[in-house]
Amino acid sequence: MKEIKLSELDTKFKYDIASQPGAENFKRCFTCGTCTASCPVAEVNDDYDPRKIIRMAILGMRKEVLSSDIIWMCQKCYVCYARCPQNVKFADVMSILREMAVKEGYAPKERLSEMEELDKFAQDLRCNMVKYLLKPDKKQGDVIKSMVEKKINVK
Numbered sequence: 001m002k003e004i005k006l007s008e009l010d011t012k013f014k015y016d017i018a019s020q021p022g023a024e025n026f027k028r029c030f031t032c033g034t035c036t037a038s039c040p041v042a043e044v045n046d047d048y049d050p051r052k053i054i055r056m057a058i059l060g061m062r063k064e065v066l067s068s069d070i071i072w073m074c075q076k077c078y079v080c081y082a083r084c085p086q087n088v089k090f091a092d093v094m095s096i097l098r099e100m101a102v103k104e105g106y107a108p109k110e111r112l113s114e115m116e117e118l119d120k121f122a123q124d125l126r127c128n129m130v131k132y133l134l135k136p137d138k139k140q141g142d143v144i145k146s147m148v149e150k151k152i153n154v155k
């Protein structure tokens with residue numbers, strides 16, 4: 001477990017986040033964990049934990065949060081948003097963290113549009129895979145193969 005040094009914490013971080021539209025309730029989080037327990041990303045990725053990200057942000061771990069790969073994993077499904085008893089709107093907080101990461105130079109400026117494109121691709125791929133699972137045929141299989149090959153530039 002990483003040691004947290006009080007001298008390295010940025011006490012302004014939580015106020016910077018909470019001042020953005022959509023994050024007004026962010027400091028109300030009381031660490032109940034409902035978001036993490038409901039999150040489809042946390043279900044498949046043990047490193048992904050919305051409750052922990054909020055706690056780190058409230059503590060002032062600006063650099064650790066904004067430079068983390070974890071903030072790019074959220075798929076903006078809004079389940080946590082709907083279930084949070086404190087109305088934290090975590091999906092919106094995540095958008096704010098991403099924008100801050102780009103603005104403060106922790107991530108390249110094209111990252112936001114890359115993520116939008118990836119989310120669209122993931123939905124499109126899922127729809128095509130559902131079609132294949134419901135009615136497997138070679139043509140549909142080729143569509144899926146071609147999509148994946150194009151995305152990862154397989155020759």
Ligand code: SF4
Pocket residue numbers: 028029030031032033034035036050051054083084085086087088090
């Ligand atoms: S569900 Fe809301 S209150 Fe509970 S840990 Fe998540 S953000 Fe905090």
Ligand code: SF4
Pocket residue numbers: 035038039040041042050073074075076077078079080081090091
């Ligand atoms: S919006 Fe993000 S953090 Fe919230 S449940 Fe969906 S994937 Fe998880």
